[in-house]
Amino acid sequence: MKILIYFVFFSTLFFLSGCDGGITPSPEGAPKEAGFGGSVAFKGKWPAGVTRTHIVAFRNPLNSAGDFNALNLAFVSDSIPFGTTGIVFSSLINPQLPIKSGEYAYVAVAQSKTPSLSLDRKDWFVSGVYYANGDTTKPGRLVIPENTFVTDIHITCDFNHPPPQPPGGQ
């Protein structure tokens, strides 16, 4: 019986030794990461041959093929799996190119069919664009203040009714 009591006693000590007080507050003044989050919905049948799908953000409007460049590109999300019907995303989770606070003129879902990663405009097409305040006549502007995470950024990709394509595409 003594062995059992010792077992219980030391088991309890073992468990409690892993106990460090639990949840703690984040340090004071710790800067909060700027970013944005929301959801992407896909409607219709995915185009065959799509190799990669990303949420992207550009600082300046895409008025010409030249605006589709690495300097203007401010954010690239992790790749969205083929056939996905919808995701909830955060720019803080596994971004391929992280975003900073600032203003962004064009936020969209871009897809590519090329086997290797390319930054050539003609290798990409846009399947969904972020519109602000329900205004679908022009792309919405995303503003991320300092130390702020902007929410409710929702994008719909309707493969049957694709949005206007930026200049320079195929």
Add this chain to the structure above:
Amino acid sequence: MKFLPVILFCLFCLKDTVAQPGTIYGRITDIRGVSLTGANVVILGTTLGASTDTSGRYRITGLKPGVYRMEISMIGYRKSVTGEVEIGRSPVQVNFTLEETALQSKQVVVTAGKYEQQLSELPVSASVLSSTDITDRNVVSLDYALRYAPGVNMNLDQVSIRGSSGYSRGAGTRVLVAMDGIPLYTGDTGEIIYEIIPVTQIDRVEIIKGAASSLYGSTAIGGVINVITKDIQDKPQLYIKGYYGLYDHPAHKEWDWSGQRRPYNGLTLTHSNSIGRLGYVLSFTRSENLGYRQDDYHKRYTGFIKTDYKLTPLSTLTFMGSYLNQSRGNFVYWKDSRHVLQPRDIDQGQKVNSIRYMLAAVYKDVLSPDFFLKVRTSFYRTNWRDETSSHDTSKTGILEGEVQTNYRVIKSLFLTSGVESAAGKVNSNLFGTPNSFNIGAYLQAEYRFSFPLTLTLGARYDFSRLDTLKGFDSFSPKAALNYRMSDATTLRASVGKGFRAPTLAEAFTSTAAGGIKIKPNPLLKPETSLSMEAGINHSFGLLVNSDLALFQNEYYHFIEPGVDPIDGLVTFRNLTRARIQGLEVNLTFNLVPGNLSLLTNYTYLWARDIERNLPLKYRPRHQAQASLSFNAGSFEIGTDFRYWSKIEALDFELVDLGVVLDGDKRVPVYLLDFRTGYNLLSLGLPGKLFLNINNLLNYNYIEIIGNLSPIRNASLSLEFLF
């Protein structure tokens, strides 16, 4: 239904022809000669029985002349069977002494098969919380007590048995919670309001694990929790309980939003008596909690009444009523990790007022030694209003009824059958004005072979309709075995189908609360399950009892809340497939019989969304508990330790959407409670004093996202019984 009066009339006629005047009476004591209150005395081979009163006395009438044996059982005592007793025209006195034991397998339950059975005779896993488990821990609401039950975990106020439920802000339940067999889910959200259950009137809580839809229908897809209330006293009895407690300062100064230790208190008055053939109990409770979190206070008044009227020695009419009037703050999510005890700015000042009551009538009649009839009806009314910008309100009434029979066809064959129906009506700006209706019929046969094997076969048919949604029906069969290998070892196995209809809240909710917009989903389908379990119970003498269960539950069209990516709104959806597998081990050590005991249990859960290969939310993979109790004379002391591994998945969408800042903060749970009590009888006072310290280590953890669980708090309670 129009034939019901005819059937009842026939049954009454049958009763008059078979009732006989033979009587057995006597007194049940423990080995020290102390009268045992609430011991069960059953005449073997019949459905006749009785419970002992406060002086340990019982009386059973209506026996045919003949030779009988009696089975006497009580929680905490070893079940015993008497020798043969001959009954003639004159009353026969049989006194009996029970021997103490801590072994749970000897306990008696009524929930598993809708009649009285021993735990060791069940083909499914079950456990029992006794009234002392509740009073010794100064439990003020049943949901706190359920946290100490093996295999059960609470996600805030949502109960889950073996991972059956995650968290959906109270909408829908996969565990049927009932009081004396009367369902207690609300008509709108389908949630359980624990505060309406009078904890001081609980005799025991029976927990049946695994799908119980074959007897109980929808909402029992994950199990049943049945609260059995105390028997009414034969002599006047006054019970008074008061408590006062304080929350400690939070562990981190950043969290100390009030600068004070926050108090809570309560007072209960109960009176019970019998006048002639009428017995009654009246109970009133007032409780107040200023809350360890801002806007997390409550003030509530509860009332409870139960009356028993003995129409004949073999028939009883019971009336029961429970009332709750509550005003409380509405803490939704914390502000951030530096302000975990304060709500977000947009949720400040939220308040909910509610009035709820339940009325029930139950008629029980032993029509013959082999035929038992129970007819019950209940009405559960809820009315609540929140004081937020949306001013949500809901008024709901749900009328429920059941006719149940137990019939011993031959010595080895026992049938349980019944018809049950419920109709609900809602008037709410959240859900609209929908109504609901369901009806079900069940039949269960239990056959005892000559070797110690019991086979149970059962099935239930249900038809449900939810307002404008298409009605659907469900057939829920079940098969189960209980094989007693020896006096010490019992094997059990069961397989059964379960189903759950969506609640009005899941299908029709349309609101915005706490920054979350919820939209209806009228395409929601019912969910179904296939549950399997195998278990073994083995006793190592009287000192150790062990129980092992392996289980697997397959869910189809599993209903879970989630964010619709099209518009970012929260809605309830059907997951195509979910699977929950696991094992549960319970060990009870009666270290020093009657003085020192240790109860331990461990549950492993593998809960996955099979379609997306993701863990189901709010299901800790490992859970363990240990309760050590010691008593000597008037003094008792105990500790409870609870461990949860870190939850793998919670509502990450709310973090991604920025609704709950730092919402992904979560840790394993290490919770230690301490309790001690002193019986004042040694001082000549009929009372008991308790000291309880909950969360002794002041460990900070969550059960659901953005909600810190209670910090360290201590209470003194005093109860008297006159």
